[in-house]
Amino acid sequence: xxxxxxxxxxxxxxxxxxxxxxxxxxxxxxxxxxxxxxxxxxxxxxxxxxxxxxxxxxxxxxxxxxxxxxxxxxxxxxxxxxxxxxxxxxxxxxxxxxxxxxxxxxxxxxxxxxxxxxxxxxxxxxxxxxxxxxxxxxxxxxxxxxxxxxxxxxxxxxxxxxxxxxxxxxxxxxxxxxxxxxxxxxxxxxxxxxxxxxxxxxxxxxxxxxxxxxxxxxxxxxxxxxxxxxxxxxxxxxxx
Amino acid sequence: xxxxxxxxxxxxxxxxxxxxxxxxxxxxxxxxxxxxxxxxxxxxxxxxxxxxxxxxxxxxxxxxxxxxxxxxxxxxxxxxxxxxxxxxxxxxxxxxxxxxxxxxxxxxxxxxxxxxxxxxxxxxxxxxxxxxxxxxxxxxxxxxxxxxxxxxxxxxxxxxxxxxxxxxxxxxxxxxxxxxxxxxxxxxxxxxxxxxxxxxxxxxxxxxxxxxxxxxxxxxxxxxxxxxxxxxxxxxxxxxxxxxxxxxxxxxxxxxxxxxxxx
Numbered sequence: 078x079x080x081x082x083x084x085x086x087x088x089x090x091x092x093x094x095x096x097x098x099x100x101x102x103x104x105x106x107x108x109x110x111x112x113x114x115x116x117x118x119x120x121x122x123x124x125x126x127x128x129x130x131x132x133x134x135x136x137x138x139x140x141x142x143x144x145x146x147x148x149x150x151x152x153x154x155x156x157x158x159x160x161x162x163x164x165x166x167x168x169x170x171x172x173x174x175x176x177x178x179x180x181x182x183x184x185x186x187x188x189x190x191x192x193x194x195x196x197x198x199x200x201x202x203x204x205x206x207x208x209x210x211x212x213x214x215x216x217x218x219x220x221x222x223x224x225x226x227x228x229x230x231x232x233x234x235x236x237x238x239x240x241x242x243x244x245x246x247x248x249x250x251x252x253x254x255x256x257x258x259x260x261x262x263x264x265x266x267x268x269x270x271x272x273x274x275x276x277x278x279x280x281x282x283x284x285x286x287x288x289x290x291x292x293x294x295x296x297x298x299x300x301x302x303x304x305x306x307x308x309x310x311x312x313x314x315x316x317x
Numbered sequence: 318x319x320x321x322x323x324x325x326x327x328x329x330x331x332x333x334x335x336x337x338x339x340x341x342x343x344x345x346x347x348x349x350x351x352x353x354x355x356x357x358x359x360x361x362x363x364x365x366x367x368x369x370x371x372x373x374x375x376x377x378x379x380x381x382x383x384x385x386x387x388x389x390x391x392x393x394x395x396x397x398x399x400x401x402x403x404x405x406x407x408x409x410x411x412x413x414x415x416x417x418x419x420x421x422x423x424x425x426x427x428x429x430x431x432x433x434x435x436x437x438x439x440x441x442x443x444x445x446x447x448x449x450x451x452x453x454x455x456x457x458x459x460x461x462x463x464x465x466x467x468x469x470x471x472x473x474x475x476x477x478x479x480x481x482x483x484x485x486x487x488x489x490x491x492x493x494x495x496x497x498x499x500x501x502x503x504x505x506x507x508x509x510x511x512x513x514x515x516x517x518x519x520x521x522x523x524x525x526x527x528x529x530x531x532x533x534x535x536x537x538x539x540x541x542x543x544x545x546x547x548x549x550x551x552x553x554x555x556x557x558x559x560x561x562x563x564x565x566x567x568x569x570x571x572x573x574x575x576x577x578x579x580x
């Protein structure tokens with residue numbers, strides 16, 4: 078079976094500073110992967126490389142079987158992204174924001190309307206479609222961005238700390254929604270976070286710290302009898 | 318419609334919607350050239366004697382002379398304004414969204430450029446309409462003939478903005494670049510005074526003005542407004558357009574451009 082997301086020996090440096098020191102992992106199709114790491118661990122650099130904001134000559138990334146360096150457009154077409162900073166145009170309505178994105182993927186007209194409606198339904202946002210993005214609260218803005226990332230039916234969904242700045246209820250609701258999408262639609266998800274309560278026991282957990290992978294396995298197995306938060310602290314604390 | 322055109326029309330439409338939502342920007346863009354035209358030029362008219370130079374066939378007022386330069390000014394300011402919004406977009410993330418579209422990056426940048434140029438041209442025609450209210454007019458066909466010239470000049474100045482935006486690391490650095498680009502480009506050009514007049518005071522300045530692509534953009538517009546083609550200006554403007562666009566594409570190359578920017 079083709080892996081949903083494969084990262085092989087990825088290295089990246091900002092001048093003299095090594096931000097990623099050879100990170101490798103593979104997420105099977107339909108897996109929920111939680112990328113856990115403290116601030117500055119290299120998560121954002123990894124997302125920059127995964128979304129081809131910048132490239133590196135060291136290492137390899139494969140999205141749903143497509144090599145990101147050799148076939149960037151095929152790989153990007155299979156990928157949905159939710160960035161850490163919100164990227165909605167606040168003066169446009171939810172639907173206008175989604176239409177814009179659909180068009181960037183070559184989807185327009187009746188097909189775009191159908192897909193936008195279906196993506197909004199999946200996130201329970203249909204009734205807000207006509208509202209300006211500015212009128213939405215943080216949680217609903219995030220939902221809109223997730224709906225937007227699903228319009229072109231990607232195989233892989235990348236989320237970079239999607240719950241930053243949200244209250245506990247919104248955080249829980251979004252985390253649950255994405256887990257559900259993963260379970261029901263077979264979407265491969267990579268969810269970057271520094272918050273351990275967003276990771277469920279059956280999730281695949283990849284811990285990175287100072288540009289290196291420290292642990293990789295199912296969250297439940299890795300933490301053993303420990304609380305995940307304690308496990309994480311013991312791991313990253315020992316390496317600090 | 319294929320994916321290229323779908324994306325192009327969406328990007329242009331988004332620029333237009335953004336523009337509609339920023340009425341203050343439109344107003345500011347109008348006030349600036351109108352101040353020059355109606356206040357500065359009125360005062361200058363007395364001080365500056367203009368002889369008959371092509372494309373003019375008779376003595377003209379100073380207002381008539383600087384009108385094409387002010388059209389260029391609108392394009393120049395807009396090119397820089399959209400560059401500013403690109404730096405902002407990049408800091409805020411919406412540029413990232415654009416760059417993850419499954420299309421070649423040069424096409425995405427070109428689409429963005431088309432969007433901002435369309436908005437600029439709309440503003441130029443609004444300005445020309447207001448100028449006409451004050452009896453500063455050209456032949457009706459001149460307005461039509463000016464369109465292709467405005468497109469080429471607008472794309473060239475927009476491409477310059479695009480190229481600059483890829484090299485500006487933070488929003489805060491933008492003001493300096495504006496001062497080092499907009500003012501020299503505008504004042505060291507044929508927008509406000511003909512080059513022969515400039516040569517009277519300084520041949521070196523005249524040479525700088527003659528090499529400035531903005532001068533050529535202004536001359537292209539000036540001749541077009543009188544339904545004439547100035548081939549040298551067209552060639553120079555096109556060359557500058559290609560040069561700036563290549564620089565922008567290089568600046569936004571994922572293997573280089575944003576590589577040094579953390580985040």
